[in-house]
Amino acid sequence: MKAAFIERPGPPGAIVYGELPDPLPGPRDALIRVRACAVNPIDTYVRSGAVVMPLPRPFVVGCDLAGEVVAVGDEVNRLRPGMRVWGSNQGLLGRQGTFSELAAVDERWLYPTPDGVSDREAAAAALVSITAHLGLVGRAGVRPGETVFVNGGSGGVGSAVVQIAKALGARVIATAGAPEKQALVRRFGADVVIDYRDPEIVARARAVVADGVDVYWETQREPDFDRTVAILAEGGRMILMAGRDARPAFPVGPFYVKGCSLHGFAMFKTSHSEQAAAAADINRWLAAGRLRVPIDRVLPLAQTAEAHALQESATVMRSGGLIGKIVIEP
């Protein structure tokens, strides 16, 4: 099969597009004919070695996939050949990745793709939507009528957070950069959109909810806790999920006196049962058209190295160069 793989961590140019033996599914695996996969920032960190993981050698890059089951192992009971499925959380913690024509995946990480949802859409939604669900439902416990502030509502995770928070009945304030990004976030249902370069963000958020927001979702790698705590309401919850090397100042007094809480998590460490519960809701929202993950471009598998370079410049260098996910079609 054709695959995009590395022999050892390195720059985007370390990714080889070439032939690998077809994977052999284990007893609990389904063999998937991959029709689409999506690039996430974590793919680039694992590929570069910035995040150290045990890696099979050669290591096929990537976490997300959507496609069709072509064979199943003896112990697989939910899936059968011909079913359309999507999944995430591969290429992590020693598991092989997904950027290949065929992938052998434990059935516990696979979910049926709803009719009417394309493989491109399912792959683009996978990791980012599960992440948004884990944070909003499992960590922040968002309730209908609450206000959620999303800093970076135009990105992969941010656009899913905006839409899932709306689906959960919350009011959403989000920040974004360029005017077209702000328009996108509005189309996804954000009630109020603020330019993230606006120096008056705290005042603008307070003008919407005088008592502050119930949940603040930070997508950035260098959070500004003074600003966040100023925006949070009494008992507010903050979600942190980026910035491994960040060591920002923290306003201890204002934070605890308000009874706020801080919830960090890494999606790839959560259990398959928690992710499957998230996937069930995500499937409902995808099927109903309530969750639409933007796709910036679709590239062939041979251009995976270029896709990694683009993702890095957008997320790490904050180039603003992507409006949505990069989808790869093998």
Ligand SMILES: NC(=O)c1ccc[n+]([C@@H]2O[C@H](COP(=O)([O-])OP(=O)(O)OC[C@H]3O[C@@H](n4cnc5c(N)ncnc54)[C@H](OP(=O)(O)O)[C@@H]3O)[C@@H](O)[C@H]2O)c1
């Ligand atoms: N912990 C986990 O489980 C988990 C899961 C997924 C992702 N992550 C991490 O979360 C981060 C975001 O991932 P992603 O896939 O959403 O990345 P992404 O698609 O590149 O989105 C980045 C976002 O940052 C925004 N942004 C840029 N500069 C900003 C600023 N100064 N203030 C506020 N927002 C700004 C961008 O807005 P514009 O495009 O409008 O400029 C965009 O919305 C990455 O670091 C990733 O590694 C963690």
